[in-house]
Amino acid sequence: MLRIAVIGAGRIGKVHAATVAAHPQARLVLVCDPFIEAAKALAEPLGARASADAAEAFSADDVDAVVIGSPTPLHAEHVLAAARAGKAALCEKPVASSVEAARALADELATFEHPPVMVGFQRRYDPSIAKAQQLAAEGRIGRIEQLTIVSRDPAPPSAEYLAQSGGVFKDMTIHDFDEARFFLGEIVSVNAIGQKLDPALADVDDFDGAVTTLRAASGAVAIIKNTRHCASGYDQKVEVFGSEGEIVADNLRATSVQVNDATGSAQQEVYLDFFLERYADAYRDELTAFIDAVNNGSPVTPTVEDGVAALVLAEAAERSARSGQTVEVTK
Amino acid sequence: MLRIAVIGAGRIGKVHAATVAAHPQARLVLVCDPFIEAAKALAEPLGARASADAAEAFSADDVDAVVIGSPTPLHAEHVLAAARAGKAALCEKPVASSVEAARALADELATFEHPPVMVGFQRRYDPSIAKAQQLAAEGRIGRIEQLTIVSRDPAPPSAEYLAQSGGVFKDMTIHDFDEARFFLGEIVSVNAIGQKLDPALADVDDFDGAVTTLRAASGAVAIIKNTRHCASGYDQKVEVFGSEGEIVADNLRATSVQVNDATGSAQQEVYLDFFLERYADAYRDELTAFIDAVNNGSPVTPTVEDGVAALVLAEAAERSARSGQTVEVTK
Amino acid sequence: MLRIAVIGAGRIGKVHAATVAAHPQARLVLVCDPFIEAAKALAEPLGARASADAAEAFSADDVDAVVIGSPTPLHAEHVLAAARAGKAALCEKPVASSVEAARALADELATFEHPPVMVGFQRRYDPSIAKAQQLAAEGRIGRIEQLTIVSRDPAPPSAEYLAQSGGVFKDMTIHDFDEARFFLGEIVSVNAIGQKLDPALADVDDFDGAVTTLRAASGAVAIIKNTRHCASGYDQKVEVFGSEGEIVADNLRATSVQVNDATGSAQQEVYLDFFLERYADAYRDELTAFIDAVNNGSPVTPTVEDGVAALVLAEAAERSARSGQTVEVTK
């Protein structure tokens, strides 16, 4: 039983706390949030204690590992504190607010021995995406030539959220950048077209849609299609085209029900609503892999270096979208 | 060029006349219908002549073959007249109004030499159904165990049509009986449950829905699902389950368009509306096979004997539905 | 927290014990099995105690409810013991080995006050099947006319299992009978065609395939297609055809991966392997409903009466398949 503290009782903290509580190899012992009422409301029904101070997660003797769901600007600090306290850490994306900060974290972590640190790009553990990647890596479709990632939120977040999100590329596309790297490895250039599509978001200084193309060192190209809304739900799809075939990880629905009537045939349900539903299995399998890395020393993936690499692409995409030109990526 | 006369300028006659006119190896020379205006309206735009008298089709020197789309009670007479005149015949289903009449026709045809006589169960030539049957016959799914035929009209015919249709089993299920034999060969017993489902047809002395099960000599079972209406169009589907897999010939749509929106995802169009659209390719390929039988002596399928066999099943189904009991089929 | 004992540490007992252990509103306290090593092996990793004696489940003060997964001949005895001890019971299907025994149980239960007794037809709680039934019940497709249930095992059980299974209709189709009643209500007649398809099972005195048709009091007809094997997995599908449309609850796959290559396109994975995988969510939601009935007095479904009704249909089907004739069902 890995004894786990969750830092942050917000939306993503709730996901992780519930996932830990239900996991047969983990026990939730602590939830930390400066808003103590939120911490208690989350911890108590799950049989854990609450604290207003994240420091307790690092000092408590009955905590083996921390799951970090604090605000992005605190991620690096919390990861370092955990590592220094000898606790394993699973940190939500992005690992820091900037490439600079993320690199500083990676450099600092390299200076001492510490338990595993894993970054929360949960899509690598989604059963469908993981299966697609595995088949592709095994050569099921020959050499990979073109990768298409569709990632659309069901509805835009609030204007307040957007104002502090760091921009669509760091907030949303960051998952797609990691996913592209998961399939294609090293990326050498980025071209992004930012779109202002939604009249309701016209005043926000951010794109609400984007088409980003990445060239990989292998010669393959990735296409990422993002929008902040999608009428049929949380659109999460990947297509891997290769010299001998194509693998698609399609969207998921809550049930397998289809309807045939006067308006159409083979009509399926809309997609699962959002990441809590769509990636419930991914969060669970991510936690399993984290536990396995802590307990058995299995390799950590994705690493802090992967977190840095995704941020490099996000910053390159932002520059490309602002300048209108392709940006070369230096490691 | 096979020179063809079409007898009957009704709905099915129009299908055949247009199919003949467009066929690269056939020429439409004559359309016969006692309602001469209908014959002319069909013949003239297609460059053929019209006659009020079917006898002209048998006597004309420039006619090599006749396609018989006359009312069912005249089928046997027209087939015999064609055969005696040395003209090949493609006769619409059912080949006669009763097993007795159909057997008499078959017996009579057996007494003299004549060109090919083919029965118009066009589904055997539908590209999807034919492909399914071919794969099954080749052993693609091992031994065939259960066959399901779905056959639903988009909307019921008029009460007048129903009153003289001969009943749902001879009028509609007859195609399914032939299709079952196409896949399974000899049938040994029939159980039919007739349904009176549609309040608008409550006064018609006929079933408007039926579930019929057939046992084949091989041990396989066929299930036929019929209704006189279907909200999503002309539902024509077959599923062949075998020891090593299943083959499905699914419905067809006019286009491959799908829609994802707030009401659903992967929503396809309704099915093609009715037999003219659904079986356009089948009528063409049926005609090609007929021409090939006439010109090259390739085997005729389906034969008059197949027409008799389908009627035997239709009459057995009617008895089963009326009595509530399973009916053994004797050849 | 409902404190639950599971009786039986076999295949289905394992499913229930794991489901109870993972349920946020339940606690597994006891596993009973005369083979004490099996009981211990199941109980201990889940934090429960084991007993060789089912009687402990009825006498223990810390047990609120029992889940009965004992051999079928013991079901009635265990249900009665639980009810008399004031413990709620969730009993696996079939509720008894015969209609006679099941009716005796129901009659006895009617003579005294007891906590809820629920029968384990878990399909009523499968999210896809439940959604289909709900839509149909709400009138989404008008009046229900024809129902098709496909239920195929991935591979036949052992000859030993088959020898004591009670026959395919009580062992396997029993779920389909309940499902047909779930959609259609009262059934008035049964026709079953038993098949001996699998050469490997030729010596077993049981059918290894069957096509069963049921007439409902409403006029609707249900078709049940069973086989003891299916190349592409555990085939569990239902189609509800109505006057205004059709609802299908299709098979489930482990992932949404599809492959396009030189052998085909849109190729999906095989179906989930067997009932543990296919109905994992159903077992969980069934347990939730059971807990809700115990804690909040919500209506129990399916009831022991439903268990009797399914057995009536199973025995009628056996008689029909043996006699070749349709069997009327009296309540």
Place this chain on the structure above:
Amino acid sequence: MLRIAVIGAGRIGKVHAATVAAHPQARLVLVCDPFIEAAKALAEPLGARASADAAEAFSADDVDAVVIGSPTPLHAEHVLAAARAGKAALCEKPVASSVEAARALADELATFEHPPVMVGFQRRYDPSIAKAQQLAAEGRIGRIEQLTIVSRDPAPPSAEYLAQSGGVFKDMTIHDFDEARFFLGEIVSVNAIGQKLDPALADVDDFDGAVTTLRAASGAVAIIKNTRHCASGYDQKVEVFGSEGEIVADNLRATSVQVNDATGSAQQEVYLDFFLERYADAYRDELTAFIDAVNNGSPVTPTVEDGVAALVLAEAAERSARSGQTVEVTK
């Protein structure tokens, strides 16, 4: 009956000649090709005469219109000759080898009165693509935001063909550029990533794959995915994403057959092999529209101006792929 001459007896000339011969409102009277044996081989079975000299198509009194399938460098000359001779012209794509030549043609055509001139971007007449465009234009999915065109050949053409093809953008993507304009209207910038993927084509000075993104004046973005090979056939798909939904025109298969077996489920056939099969209906409907423009003065689409615009995009894409930078498009 529109009397038509076809110029060119190569692959595309054969398509057009057969389409004209089968069209109920057209008659094929002449096929011209300097290789007179090819012209005869095509013309005679279709009941037309042959000539080695394209000039006959323009001078013959019994020719109302010409379909131009000559080599690209001759297109402009043949279009002009037809127009000057008072014959309508349907010219294959691209309308000329360069923007410069195409503009010169358009300018020249503007100086005199002539019958309709139509450019052969047949996809606008494909039933599925046309339906998708119509639905999108009607507002079925709100404002159009992102368009994805997948266009993959089943197998690369010969090295000889590639050497004189004008490059992938003018030879292959040209159809996609027109399709993007069909959905999105005016395009303002182009970014193309050229790929050299196929080792067998390493020595050809051309890309064998490309990912091209287009920004439309409306703010929408189009993504075009090209490869010169595709294991599952001729991959021709379009996805239109809008503020209120998405429309997909999926690939077509020869039949609706699906297979479920131990290797997978819902396995469909590979896509139709190549443009002759995939766009057979489109060529027919294109011809119908051309005839309608000639006979009834209905608007011509696509026009020579559309042909120029597609070439502008092709040349911009070539520059972008060679330079690595985005290219603004000036009209």
